[in-house]
Amino acid sequence: MDFVSAGDAAAKVKKTLIQVGMPDGVVRRAAIATYEAEMNIVIHAREGAIKASITSDQVEIVATDVGPGITDISLAMQEGYSTAPPHIREMGFGAGMGLPNIKRCADELDIQSEVGKGTQVRIIIKRSGEGQ
Amino acid sequence: MTEHFHSVTLDRDKCKGCTNCIKRCPIEAIRVRAGKACIIEERCIDCGECIRICPNHAKIAVSDTMEVVAKFRHAIALPAPSLFGQFRQEVSPSRVLGALLEVGFDEVFEVAVAAEAVSYAFRRALKLGVARRPMISSACPAVIRLMQVRFPSLLDHIVRIKSPMEVAARLAKERALADGRFKPEEVGAFFITPCPAKVTAVKQPVGTSESAVDGVISMSLIYGEVLTRLDRGREVAPQATAAGIGWGRAGGEAMAVGRGTLLAVDGIHYVISVLEELERGRLGDVDFIEAQACVGGCVGGPLVVQNPFVARVRLRQLAEQHWDKRSVLDMDYLEDRFARGYFDMRGEILPRPVMKLDEDxxxxxxxxxxxxxxxxxxxxxxxxxxxxxxxxxxxxxxxxxxxxxxxxxxxxxxxxxxxxxxxxxxxxxxxxxxxxxxxxxxxxx
Incomplete structure (x- = not known):
């Protein structure tokens, strides 16, 4: 678990979006969503990658990992539900707010997961969705 | 005035074109071109990191001189709380204030007193919830400018209350004009500053259309003048209490604001990481953030003379000595002013999208x-x-x-x-x- 570099992806995405000139709200939502997706990989998965694609209308963030997968996605979407071990919770993470937070930031959210193999979270944040 | 005024500038003759400053700048606002450092004017936030790091002392802060002071019939010195931390322990604040009169000022008004008023206004603003939580202090001008450039989505967290310097200038001028001896244009207020960002905040204010301060004098510039006049026997009793004096060091502001979950962060690179945390929505349990660009707070400003850690101890000792004192500004007075919007920043704090690669x-x-x-x-x-x-x-x-x-x-x-x-x-x-x-x-x- 690499907590030291956690947040790097979110910072990079944010810097890129500011330089491209995305509205502040999109930047903020993308930063939060990327960070939560990043933390999910750090906490739960063995390895993973985050890819952000930017067009003038939207930001698409795809977080793909190799890890345990999610047994029950609808349960994982509930606020406060977490499978994070106690030592992670002691660090202030694993409060069961990761996916709900992502959902709040996203205009579209798609989660594909296979138990024992890994998870792919696809997040779309639209520029026209500004003001949500 | 040019479009972008900056206190931080380059002494071309001293610059060797090394890469120390470009790598230290938190906003990547410096490039070396043709063997000299060039500051990208629209990006610079006047934090003074480059002044600190430059081994050749080629980065300087432009401030006003005592010549500007002489233009006013009645000149008021507004010493920042950090000034008291610059002297040895046996030098009392009353001697420092007295020496300022010897230097050429007609009156002194401690910014620490105004800081007490701003602490009150912050407390009230927190209670009323006027800005998004956690509220971020508006006191450090370099942090405000940093946020305009790098954290535009967090600008609505800033408490729109004037800085102690601005409040001090207004209060001091009111007091000087009260008996009708002077005309408004004859009274000048001069901030004794530990940092270049305050110079820029006066020459090109953010959130206020015009500053009430007439000039800003570098603490390092006036230090020698004060030092040689400490023994002239002139003394002015300090009015500030522990709460106001504490503003000169990191954590003092949060302490003066008082209750709640108060986060104090100092040093621009740590400020950036705290703001990043906030941006990720991870500081929901914090009520108020004191953010200071300089390590140690204002005592760590690029224009101070004393080592910031030594100055910090001095300020703490001083605060202890003034612990039982009552503020010269009573509650009714402060509440009346607060209710009338006396402390409010009138203008907007707008994003400065200077990092954009293209308008389109x-x-x-x-x-x-x-x-x-x-x-x-x-x-x-x-x-x-x-x-x-x-x-x-x-x-x-x-x-x-x-x-x-x-x-x-x-x-x-x-x-x-x-x-x-x-x-x-x-x-x-x-x-x-x-x-x-x-x-x-x-x-x-």
Whole structure:
């Protein structure tokens, strides 16, 4: 678990979006969503990658990992539900707010997961969705 | 005044064109061009990091001189709380304030007193919930400017209350004008500053249309003048209490604001990481953030004389001595002023999107793609020899057409090597008329 570099992806995405000139709200939502997706990989998965694609209308963030997968996605979407071990919770993470937070930031959210193999979270944040 | 006034400037003669400052700047606002550091004016936030790091003292802060003070019939000195921390323990604040009169001021008004008023206004603003939580203090001008450039989505967290310096200037002028001896234009208020960002905050204010301060004098400039006049026997009793004096050091402001979950962060790079935490929505349990660009708070300003850690101890001792004192500003007075909006910042704090690659988002995306492709080809050593702070910054400069790929010494070397190989290849080529049988094999093509 690499907590030291956690947040790097979110910072990079944010810097890129500011330089491209995305509205502040999109930047903020993308930063939060990327960070939560990043933390999910750090906490739960063995390895993973985050890819952000930017067009003038939207930001698409795809977080793909190799890890345990999610047994029950609808349960994982509930606020406060977490499978994070106690030592992670002691660090202030694993409060069961990761996916709900992502959902709040996203205009579209798609989660594909296979138990024992890994998870792919696809997040779309639209520029026209500004003001949500 | 030019479009972008900055206190932080370059002494060209002293600059050796080294890469210390470009790498230290939190906003990547400096490049080395033609052997000299160049500040990108629209980006600079006047934090003074480059002043601190420059080994040649080529980065300087422009402030006003005592000549400006002489232009006013009644000149009021507004010493920042950090001034008291600059002297030895046995030098009492009353002697420091007295010496300021000897230097040429007609009156002194401690900014620490105004800081007590601002602490009150912050407390009330927190209670009323006027800004998004956690509220961020508006006191450090470098932090405000940093946020305009790098954290535009967090600007609505800033408490729109004037800084202690502005409040001090207004209160001091009111007091001086009360008996009708002077006309408003005859009274001048001068801030004794530990930092260049305050100079810029006066010359080019954010959130206020016009500053009430008439001039800003560097603490390092006035220090010697004060020092030589400490023994003239003139004393002015300080009015500030522990709460106000504490504002001069990191954590003092949060302490003065009082209750709640108060986060105090100092040092611009730590401020950035706290703001990043906030941006990720991870500081929901915090009520108030005191953020100071300088390590140690204002005692760590680039224009102070004393080591910040020594000054901090002095301020703490002083605060202890003034613990039981009552503020000269009573509650009713403060509440009345607060209710009338006396402390409010009237103007907006707007984002400054100076990092944008292009005004048009589609063109900016094309440039971003180009930037990333360029970055792939660069060595990733972030050596700074090209004059840009990092390989990414060079890629950005190339896309902005302010640099070329061969500005990178490694890329240049690669190109030279390629060329040299081509030259050698060419040199080996022999015209068919001169070639011997054995060479012919290699010249078949």
């Amino acid at each position: 988002i589609d063109r900016a995306i094309v440039k971003m793609k180009l930037l990333e492709e360029t970055l792939e080809r660069l060595p990733g050593l972030d050596c700074g020899s090209c004059g840009s702070p990092s390989c990414r910054a060079l890629a950005e400069d190339i896309v902005r057409q302010d640099a070329m790929e061969t500005d990178c010494i490694f890329k240049l070397r690669e190109r030279v090597q390629e060329l040299a190989e081509q030259v050698v290849d060419l040199a080996r080529k022999v015209p068919p008329a001169m070639s011997t049988e054995s060479e012919k094999g290699g010249e078949e093509r």
